[in-house]
Amino acid sequence: MxxxxxxxxxxxxxxxxxxxxxxxxxxxxxxxxxxxxxxxxxxxxxxxxxxxxxxxxxxxxxxxxxxxxxxxxxxxxxxxxxxxxxxxxxxxxxxxxxxxxxxxxxxxxxxxxxxxxxxxxxxxxxxxxxxxxxxxxxxxxxxxxxxxxxxxxxxxxxxxxxxxxxxxxxxxxxxxxxxxxxxxxxxxxxxxxxxxxxxxxxxxxxxxxxxxxxxxxxxxxxxxxxxxxxxxxxxxxxxxxxxxxxxxxVGEADGARFVADADDRPRNRVRAARVVTSDPGAVHRCGEPLTLEFDLAVPEPASTLCFSCKVVDAEDRNIVHLWCFERDARFRREAGDYTLRFEVPRARLFEGAYTLRAFLSDRRTNTMYDELHGICRFEVTMDGLARDDYAWSAGDCTYLESAGWTLARAGDPAVQRGTVAP
Amino acid sequence: MPPPPPTHADPPVLVIRPDSARTLGLAGDLWAFRDLLWSLADRDLRLRYRQTALGVAWVLLQPVLGALIFTFVFGVVAGLPSDGVPYFLFTFASLAGWALFAGILTRASGSLVQNSPLIAKVWFPRAVLPASTLPAALIDFLIALLLLGGMMAWAEVAPGIAILTVPLWVLALAMLALGLGLIGSALMVSYRDVQHILPVGVQLLLYASPVAYSASNVPERFLALYYLNPLAPLLEGLRASLLGTPMPPTNTIVWGATVALGTFVLGAAVFRRLERRFADVI
The missing domain is CATH 3.40.50.300 (P-loop containing nucleotide triphosphate hydrolases)
Known part of the structure; x- marks a missing residue:
């Protein structure tokens, strides 16, 4: 050929x-x-x-x-x-x-x-x-x-x-x-x-x-x-x-941080991203609060500017999707540098390695200003959530949910109660 | 499955080099991408009247309303003479020529910035974008001509043999406008304030050109200076060919045509010099 x-x-x-x-x-x-x-x-x-x-x-x-x-x-x-x-x-x-x-x-x-x-x-x-x-x-x-x-x-x-x-x-x-x-x-x-x-x-x-x-x-x-x-x-x-x-x-020493290369052209973009985990070394304990922060440069505001991000697992599956498409979000009206924080009160990601995807786009003109993949790698552990009898193993689930449980025996009004996950 | 037939006159082997300028020249590029040119023009035409209350009626209303306002302000209030034809016809004919020039200039100048996502993502000869504004402007002009013809018949104003020269005036006006538009669009890629400067310049030019009045009203001692504006002989000439008013002096016509051609050549040269940078700058 x-x-x-x-x-x-x-x-x-x-x-x-x-x-x-x-x-x-x-x-x-x-x-x-x-x-x-x-x-x-x-x-x-x-x-x-x-x-x-x-x-x-x-x-x-x-x-x-x-x-x-x-x-x-x-x-x-x-x-x-x-x-x-x-x-x-x-x-x-x-x-x-x-x-x-x-x-x-x-x-x-x-x-x-x-x-x-x-x-x-x-x-x-x-x-x-x-x-x-x-x-x-x-x-x-x-x-x-x-x-x-x-x-x-x-x-x-x-x-x-x-x-x-x-x-x-x-x-x-x-x-x-x-x-x-x-x-x-x-x-x-x-x-x-x-x-x-x-x-x-x-x-x-x-x-x-x-x-x-x-x-x-x-x-x-x-x-x-x-x-x-x-x-x-x-x-x-x-x-x-x-x-x-x-x-x-190799980049893991940086932990859950991402800093974009310098770029002097004034354009809408994601300058930096951080994942604030519960433990040092970009390690997160399942069920603890998790914060995702993005530094955005918005020199050109647009009425339909949209930011969204995804938490992606090691097999490249999108596990969590977060967004800010608010009609009157300030970055749609005023130029400037912004920090956008997503605070997840209890992040119950299953154990494993995760990265972020981030998208900064304009819905109306269909412009993708910035698109980042594989950034801010962090690790989730199940420490403190040990289960007796069955240890955690890969593939048990992708996300945990908290739930209350009740256990009732037929013909007995007494109910036993408990909770699942934090 | 057989390989698809080659299209767009692409050579079988394409070499991309730092200096590999287009091989076909401006006209060749535009011809090879004529389908894209038509598609973009078609898009602009469709979009212009979609989601407007009056729709296509705008094409007819715009020139008529413009000429009515001019007739009232300059013909009735200011009482300007109009070379012996009804003032409304006089200014309608000039406004049609003016709209052709201004329409091509402003639309062509904005065409690159308005289509910046395309420029950043897809390759095609960039001149297709400014050139694709021509059909819409020409269609508007033709519609205005049809209206004018009807009104002339009603007012019993007959054009002379000079009407045969209409295409030449249109060609000169379009070349002048497109030449300026090519420069304007290339500048606007780097310098966004051009889009604010340009309308001001166009507005000034409207009053410096024989649209609301005739060059015969310009005092003798300013006439040489007046005719430096290439639009002056071109608009006078277009009007003369349509309505049978006096033709501008021959030397001014030669001047106007030369400037139009020169501007077009200059605009094309500037555009082609800068065109490869557009995607990096826009």
Whole structure:
């Protein structure tokens, strides 16, 4: 098989200004007047990608994994031509279709039918191609009853299904997929994985970026592991995932903390996150109060700004979902730096390791400002909740509930009482 | 299953390099992505009148209301002469040309920022966005022309042979507007205050151009200065071709057309120089 994709010496440099960049013409003029011989403020350099070399044979499915800030999204942006590289080159054989974010290019006021045509055109399809595949797209997305409904009335599941369906029917030789499976129900995720597998089976190439280890191992035979902009592993998926897990372990000394890389561009984002556990060393005793804190930078408030987070277990399952979609939340009206605290009075997570996912988005424009995965790893123990007779074992449950119990013997009015869990 | 037919004139091997500028040129890019251009234009047209009480009636009402106000303020109150045609027709014709220019300029300038999620996520020739504002502006203009034709027939004002030059005036106005719009949109990506400066500039330009009055009312000693504004000969010329009023002097027409073409070329050059940075800055 010839190579579908060859990258040589690929690098991307961002200039980071030590002073805030001018965002208005007025500021820019003021800067020019004060320091006429300095540039726009290019003072520091950050290599988001450095010296990347790899080849991907046609018909294979390759996963790209790495921590937040490792350079995955920069690589995808280069592959999909959104941003040019600073050094090196990529050779792509065949049409590239990218599914970077669900619903990019959907317009909430347009109907499902209108959006299929619009989104297809944005992804590079010709009108008659879309018309020819229209029925297949609708059938795959299961939205036939809602074709004439504006997509703003769609559920998020329907939204994702439609977006994926359009991109999947683009039938590109190279399909670039970025974390689309985070949304949608389990059945649809299976369907999407199936469709991607099918695409790879037809001799097309799939480049797949995901934080879901299950999805990566189900779909790909090979992974590239990125760290600080460099490729640190290129080989079989199982070895790559093991290496990635080991790499994440290194950061454990930090405990349940996450601090985002410095970024001077004024954009809505999550600056930092903390999990305040009951015990030191990021250890939490089941049933104790648990606090999740997020530092948010909101330079651009929006009337439908939404923050949500999930507590995720070691098997990548979402266990707890917390959100702040309050209509009059202050960050929807005023720019500024915020700290959002979720206080769970009694966190009854079952023993095991957990991480957080966090999402900062705008529902109306369907913009995902920030999306973090695998941050703030912490451990839950069942210390102090010992059960006689049956010791706790993995898989007993995912979450404990407290309950009162009563025990009554037939024909006896006396009732025995007790409680379960704290 | 056979591989799908190649589309969008993509070469079989695509090389992405730091300097790999587009290979097709602006016109080639726009042609290759004409379906996207139409889809975006179609979206804007549909959205404009969806969830509005009057719906499509707005297309007819807007120019008529504008011309009525101008007729009252400038024709009745100020009593400005109108080159021998009814003042309402006079200002309606100029407003149609003006709306074409201003509509393309303001919509094209905002097009990149309004579609920033697209720019950050998907690749396509960026010029598709400003260019996709053309069809809506042209359709509005054609509707205004139809209305004008009806009113001229009713008022028994006959156009002369010069009506054949209407497409040329429209072309010059559109090039001028799109050239400025390309520059405006590229600036707005980096500098958001452009969106506040621009409407002020457009408003000033309205009164510096022969929309409510005729250039024949401008005092002789200011006329040379007056005709420096490329819109002056272009709007005068459009009106003359529609209503049979006097044509502006030939040298001013040459000047206006040259500036329009020059602005368009400059705008396209500036846009293409900056376009690769858009996704990083927006």
């Amino acid at each position: 010839p190579d579908a994709l060859v990258a040589t010496g690929l690098g991307k440099r961002y200039r980071i200004s030590t002073r805030p960049p001018a965002t208005t013409l007025g500021e820019r003029f003021a800067q020019l007047v004060r320091a006429p011989f300095r540039g726009a403020g290019a003072d520091e350099e950050l290599w988001a990608l450095r010296d990347l070399e790899f080849r991907i044979p046609a018909g294979s499915a390759v996963g790209i994994i790495g921590r937040n800030g490792a350079g995955k999204s920069t690589l995808l942006k280069i592959l999909s031509r959104v941003t040019p590289p600073t050094t090196g080159e990529v050779r792509l054989r065949g049409r590239v279709g990218s599914l970077l974010e669900v619903g990019t290019g959907f317009h909430p006021e347009l109907t499902g039918r209108e959006n299929i045509f619009l989104n297809g055109a944005i992804l590079g399809m010709r009108r008659r191609e879309i018309a020819a595949r229209f029925d297949a797209i609708v059938a795959f997305a299961e939205v036939d009853r809602f074709l004439e409904t504006p997509v703003k009335r769609y559920s998020s599941g329907m939204y994702v299904r439609l977006a994926f369906a359009v991109a999947a029917h683009l039938e590109p030789e190279i399909l670039i997929v970025d974390e689309v499976l985070a949304v949608g129900d389990a059945e649809f995720q299976r369907k999407c994985l199936g469709k991607m597998g099918e695409v790879a089976g037809e001799g097309r190439t799939v480049v797949f970026v995901s934080h879901s280890m299950q999805a990566v191992s189900a779909l790909t035979q090979r992974v590239l592991l990125l760290d600080k902009g460099r490729c640190v592993f290129d080989g079989p998926t199982s070895d790559g995932l093991a290496r990635y897990r080991a790499m994440q372990g």
